[in-house]
Amino acid sequence: MPDTVRTETIILFFITYFLSVAHTTAAVAYYAHELVSSNTMTQYNELYVPVAKVDTDRRLVFGWGQVVTKNGEELFDSDNQSIPKSVALDGWLEFAKGTRMLKQMHAGEPRGMVPFIFPMFDEVLKSLGIEPIGQEGIAVGAYVEDDETLAKFDSGDFTGFSIGGGAAWEDVE
Amino acid sequence: MRFDGKTNKQRATAIKIGELSGVTVPAVQGSVATMRKYATPETDEFQDLAKAVFSEVMETKAVEESTREMLEPLLDHLYRSQDALWDANRDAMKKGNAEEVKQNLREFAMSIMTLAKAAPSDPSAYAYAPDKEKPSGWKLRIDTPAHISAAAAALSPEGFRGNPVEIPAADRKAVVARVRAAWLKAYPDKSEADMPDSLKKVNDMPENVNVEELQALAVMTDAQKAHYATLSDDDKSAFVKMSADERTATVDLLKTTEETYTTSKGVSLVKSALPAGVFEMLKSQDEDLMKLRGEQELQGFVKTAEADYQYLPGTALAKAAVLRDVAKMDKGVAETLTAALKAGNAAMKPQFEQHATPGGDGMAKSAQEEFDGMVKVHAKEHNVTMAKATEAVMATDAGAKLYEQL
Numbered sequence: 001m002p003d004t005v006r007t008e009t010i011i012l013f014f015i016t017y018f019l020s021v022a023h024t025t026a027a028v029a030y031y032a033h034e035l036v037s038s039n040t041m042t043q044y045n046e047l048y049v050p051v052a053k054v055d056t057d058r059r060l061v062f063g064w065g066q067v068v069t070k071n072g073e074e075l076f077d078s079d080n081q082s083i084p085k086s087v088a089l090d091g092w093l094e095f096a097k098g099t100r101m102l103k104q105m106h107a108g109e110p111r112g113m114v115p116f117i118f119p120m121f122d123e124v125l126k127s128l129g130i131e132p133i134g135q136e137g138i139a140v141g142a143y144v145e146d147d148e149t150l151a152k153f154d155s156g157d158f159t160g161f162s163i164g165g166g167a168a169w170e171d172v173e
Numbered sequence: 174m175r176f177d178g179k180t181n182k183q184r185a186t187a188i189k190i191g192e193l194s195g196v197t198v199p200a201v202q203g204s205v206a207t208m209r210k211y212a213t214p215e216t217d218e219f220q221d222l223a224k225a226v227f228s229e230v231m232e233t234k235a236v237e238e239s240t241r242e243m244l245e246p247l248l249d250h251l252y253r254s255q256d257a258l259w260d261a262n263r264d265a266m267k268k269g270n271a272e273e274v275k276q277n278l279r280e281f282a283m284s285i286m287t288l289a290k291a292a293p294s295d296p297s298a299y300a301y302a303p304d305k306e307k308p309s310g311w312k313l314r315i316d317t318p319a320h321i322s323a324a325a326a327a328l329s330p331e332g333f334r335g336n337p338v339e340i341p342a343a344d345r346k347a348v349v350a351r352v353r354a355a356w357l358k359a360y361p362d363k364s365e366a367d368m369p370d371s372l373k374k375v376n377d378m379p380e381n382v383n384v385e386e387l388q389a390l391a392v393m394t395d396a397q398k399a400h401y402a403t404l405s406d407d408d409k410s411a412f413v414k415m416s417a418d419e420r421t422a423t424v425d426l427l428k429t430t431e432e433t434y435t436t437s438k439g440v441s442l443v444k445s446a447l448p449a450g451v452f453e454m455l456k457s458q459d460e461d462l463m464k465l466r467g468e469q470e471l472q473g474f475v476k477t478a479e480a481d482y483q484y485l486p487g488t489a490l491a492k493a494a495v496l497r498d499v500a501k502m503d504k505g506v507a508e509t510l511t512a513a514l515k516a517g518n519a520a521m522k523p524q525f526e527q528h529a530t531p532g533g534d535g536m537a538k539s540a541q542e543e544f545d546g547m548v549k550v551h552a553k554e555h556n557v558t559m560a561k562a563t564e565a566v567m568a569t570d571a572g573a574k575l576y577e578q579l
Contacts, residue, residue: 051195065193076182083185091188101192114193140193149195158195165190172182 051160054153058143061153063161065092065117065140072134081169085136089119091165092138102142104149106164111149116141254281300324300351301340312338313348315355322369324352329371330391342385389413393420399446400424437463471497482514484521540578547572 051063068085069075076082083091095117102112118139122132140161144150152158258281265273296302300313313327314320327333328340328349340348353372357365365373386409393401397420401412412420424446432444434452436459444452474493482492499510544566552562566572 061195074184080180080182081185082183083188087185087188091190095190095193099192103192103194105196106192106194110192111195142193142195144195153195158197160196162194162196163190164192164194165188167185167188169183170186172184 051153051158054150056150056154059112059145059150060116061142061144061150062116063140063142064120064135065114065138065161066163067135067137069136070134083167085119085121088138089121092117092119095165102144102149103164104146104152104158106162111146112142112144114140114142254284300355301338301344301348303344312340313352315352318359321352321355321359325356325369325371328352329369330388337388345385386413392417394424396424396443396446397421399448400427402448434459437466474500482518484518485514540575544572544575544579547575 051061053062055061066083066088067075068083068088074082074084095114099110100114100117101110102114103109104111116139120133120139121136125132142161144153149158258277261277262274265271265277296305296308296311298314298316299311300315302311304310313324315324323333324338327336327338330337332338349372353368356368356372357363360367389412390398390401400423401409404412412423415423427443432452434442434444434456436442436455442452442455447455471490471493474496475489477496478489478492482496485492487495496514499507499514501507502510547566547569548559548562551557551565552559555562555565557565567576
């Protein structure tokens with residue numbers, strides 16, 4: 001679907017939702033907040049990274065929440081976009097201080113939360129006596145409260161994590 | 174896929190993570206870490222996503238608090254607009270006009286955005302914010318392209334929708350510079366050549382240009398400009414600072430108190446409205462012209478007096494002046510007077526003819542001329558003085574009769 005059409009679809013949906021589906025107050029609160037508080041952060045992005053380990057007894061799933069460098073080089077995605085370490089750290093810090101919400105497929109009700117968040121940066125690892133592993137990013141441990149979601153991680157249906165949110169971008173010279 | 178449709182390299186300057194999700198195998202399977210934009214979701218899924226986002230936000234108390242103040246006008250706007258929007262779109266959909274539906278939605282979304290951003294509390298959103306603590310004094314929003322364009326229009330002499338912004342002259346240059354910078358940032362694909370004139374002019378303007386004066390002159394009437402040109406520097410400054418109404422009242426007042434002159438052509442001259450010396454020169458020229466015309470006119474009446482009123486008493490020039498004055502009178506009165514004068518002239522005519530005596534050449538002579546002739550002839554014939562000749566002629570019957578007529 002062309003971008004313009006998608007944008008129109010999004011607008012259509014939002015308005016539809018505002019006017020008929022959701023409680024108007026909730027919709028407007030969100031929309032107004034997004035408009036006012038994040039002028040440039042209007043794109044909704046996801047970052048997919050694979051799950052490393054699933055502990056069904058404790059309902060924990062470990063993995064990379066985000067990867068920012070590979071073999072010492074800044075990682076650009078297929079859209080030629082990257083998130084620097086410092087920007088990622090700030091973003092995850094705010095997330096850690098906030099809801100730490102876990103969902104499935106970026107939809108529906110919360111299915112858990114993310115109690116473990118750690119910056120796997122070379123300098124941090126070295127300070128802890130750990131050798132760099134050729135990849136930098138954010139390691140997470142998610143606590144999955146919802147049985148269905150945990151089952152999907154356990155079965156391999158869910159194979160990775162993806163962050164949902166917004167970003168402000170600048171062109172790289 | 175990027176929403177902007179571009180493929181150049183970009184780097185995030187800030188991110189905001191709303192949630193972390195467990196996901197299925199992505200399209201870019203095999204990548205250890207790959208950013209992807211989500212594919213277009215199915216309607217239900219997309220709807221669920223949006224609902225979830227709203228729920229999330231509502232769980233965040235800080236968001237509720239920060240938006241509470243703006244909810245009321247937004248809700249009012251939504252309730253007021255939704256029926257009209259649905260009606261418009263229903264009609265458009267019946268016509269099968271998808272573009273119209275999209276346009277209606279865009280406009281509605283823009284109206285919400287405009288309302289949501291109606292009053293930013295950040296003074297940096299304004300080009301003119303003299304007191305950071307007093308939002309009521311902030312002017313010229315520059316936080317969106319639409320506001321920037323409006324600010325540029327407000328800085329022009331014509332103003333935004335006819336309302337030019339009032340900014341102190343000392344601050345104007347800096348204000349325009351801020352709007353210029355915002356414009357260039359908002360329209361990165363455009364050059365300075367595309368910039369509105371109100372922003373261009375200041376850029377090309379010399380340092381010592383008095384923008385306030387130029388703005389005032391741009392809206393002055395010709396009479397006000399003429400008056401302005403006659404003022405001293407201090408008075409000019411005071412005149413510039415006046416409102417348009419005050420300038421009009423000032424010039425009108427001057428018209429009633431200052432020297433004026435109406436030319437022979439009916440043109441009214443106001444001394445203060447003309448450059449120095451021009452009023453006197455025009456007045457003098459017109460007066461000279463009037464005098465010349467008067468003399469020419471009088472000569473015409475002299476001829477009339479000599480031809481038509483030769484028997485009336487007085488010199489031809491004196492009679493011409495009377496005739497000129499009569500000509501200026503009301504037509505009916507002038508005709509009556511003219512008839513009276515002509516009647517008087519006709520009545521006097523016989524008196525002159527009665528005493529005339531036809532001469533040898535056939536021309537009539539007066540009694541005086543005849544008496545004088547008799548005296549001259551007697552003096553010559555008798556070789557006596559004119560006095561003795563006069564006495565002798567008076568002693569004759571003929572001479573005595575002529576003398577009685579003198």
